[in-house]
Amino acid sequence: MIEEFEAHRARLRAVAYRMLGSIGEADDALQDAWLRVSRADTGDVENPAGWLTTVVARVCLNMLRSREHRREEPLERAAAVSVADPEEEALLADSVGLALLVVLDTLAPAERLAFVLHDMFQVPFDEIAPLIEKTPAATRQLASRARRRVKGAPSPSADLPRQRRVVGAYLAATRGGDFDALLALLHPDVVLRADRAVVPTPEPILVSGARPVAEGAMASMGRARFADLVLVDGGIAMAMLEAGRLRVLLRFTFDGDLISEIDVIAEPERLAGLEPAIGHTM
Structure with missing residues (x-):
C-alpha cells in the first residue's frame, strides 16, 4: 500500500490542500496519513485510491476540528507553524482559486469535507458519510448547504x-x-x-x-x-x-x-x- 500511496501522492496532496488551505498543513496531513497507512492491515482493501483518500480526509478533518478549537483561544498554538515555500503556495492557491479557498475557510469542518470530497473529487456520499458519522442523506445535505454558501458568498477583494x-x-x-x-x-x-x-x-x-x-x-x-x-x-x-x-x-x-x-x-x-x-x- 505504500507504493499505492506514492503513486497517488499528487492527488492526495490536492485533497489535503483543498481541505486545509495550507501547503504546510497539507504536507503534515500526508505525513500523518503515510504513517497510518504503513501500520494498517490493508489486505482487504479493494479500492486503494478511494481508501487512501478517506485516510487523508479523516486526518484533515481532525486537523480542521483542532483548528476550530484554537480559534476560540486565538493566542494559543500547539506547535510552531510549518514552514512552506510562499512562492509555491501562491502558485497553488492561484491554481485552485484564491477566492474559493477564502470561502471554503468559512465552512464548518464537516461541510468542508463533504463539499471538497464530493464536488471536487467525486467521492460518493456513502463513502463520505462514515467519516463525519452522518447518513448519506445528511451528508448530501451538508454538501448542498456548503455549495449554496460557496455560490452565495461575497467575493473577496480582487486585489x-x-x-x-x-x-x-x-x-x-x-x-x-x-x-x-x-x-x-x-x-x-x-x-x-x-x-x-x-x-x-x-x-x-x-x-x-x-x-x-x-x-x-x-x-x-x-x-x-x-x-x-x-x-x-x-x-x-x-x-x-x-x-x-x-x-x-x-x-x-x-x-x-x-x-x-x-x-x-x-x-x-x-x-x-x-x-x-x-x-x-x-
Missing part, C-alpha cells in the same frame, strides 16, 4: 492574489536575508509603525523610508522562520509565532505592487481583538 504574492515575497526575502529583494518590494516612502510591545519604548515606533524599514526587517530573520501568511479583515497579513504563541502580526497597505505601510502589532489586547486565522493561509 487579494496580488497581496498574497507581495507578502509571500516579503516573507521569503526576510527568511532568506535577501536585502535587495526586500527593498524592491517596498515603496520608497514606506512607513512602518510598531506598537510599544514590539520593542519596549515610551512611544510607538515610527520608521520611514524603504532602506530603514528593510534594515529593520532583516533584524527579524529569526522570527520569520516561524511566520505564516494569514487572512485578517479581508487582507493578507503575516503572523509570527514564538514557542507556539502568536507574538507579532504584520498588516500591510499597498500601492500597486509595492508595500506602502506596515503596521506591526504585538500588544496582546490588539492581537486578541483581530483574531487572525492562524495556520490556514488562502
Whole structure:
C-alpha cells in the first residue's frame, strides 16, 4: 500500500490542500496519513485510491476540528507553524482559486469535507458519510448547504492574489536575508509603525523610508522562520509565532505592487481583538 500511496501522492496532496488551505498543513496531513497507512492491515482493501483518500480526509478533518478549537483561544498554538515555500503556495492557491479557498475557510469542518470530497473529487456520499458519522442523506445535505454558501458568498477583494504574492515575497526575502529583494518590494516612502510591545519604548515606533524599514526587517530573520501568511479583515497579513504563541502580526497597505505601510502589532489586547486565522493561509 505504500507504493499505492506514492503513486497517488499528487492527488492526495490536492485533497489535503483543498481541505486545509495550507501547503504546510497539507504536507503534515500526508505525513500523518503515510504513517497510518504503513501500520494498517490493508489486505482487504479493494479500492486503494478511494481508501487512501478517506485516510487523508479523516486526518484533515481532525486537523480542521483542532483548528476550530484554537480559534476560540486565538493566542494559543500547539506547535510552531510549518514552514512552506510562499512562492509555491501562491502558485497553488492561484491554481485552485484564491477566492474559493477564502470561502471554503468559512465552512464548518464537516461541510468542508463533504463539499471538497464530493464536488471536487467525486467521492460518493456513502463513502463520505462514515467519516463525519452522518447518513448519506445528511451528508448530501451538508454538501448542498456548503455549495449554496460557496455560490452565495461575497467575493473577496480582487486585489487579494496580488497581496498574497507581495507578502509571500516579503516573507521569503526576510527568511532568506535577501536585502535587495526586500527593498524592491517596498515603496520608497514606506512607513512602518510598531506598537510599544514590539520593542519596549515610551512611544510607538515610527520608521520611514524603504532602506530603514528593510534594515529593520532583516533584524527579524529569526522570527520569520516561524511566520505564516494569514487572512485578517479581508487582507493578507503575516503572523509570527514564538514557542507556539502568536507574538507579532504584520498588516500591510499597498500601492500597486509595492508595500506602502506596515503596521506591526504585538500588544496582546490588539492581537486578541483581530483574531487572525492562524495556520490556514488562502
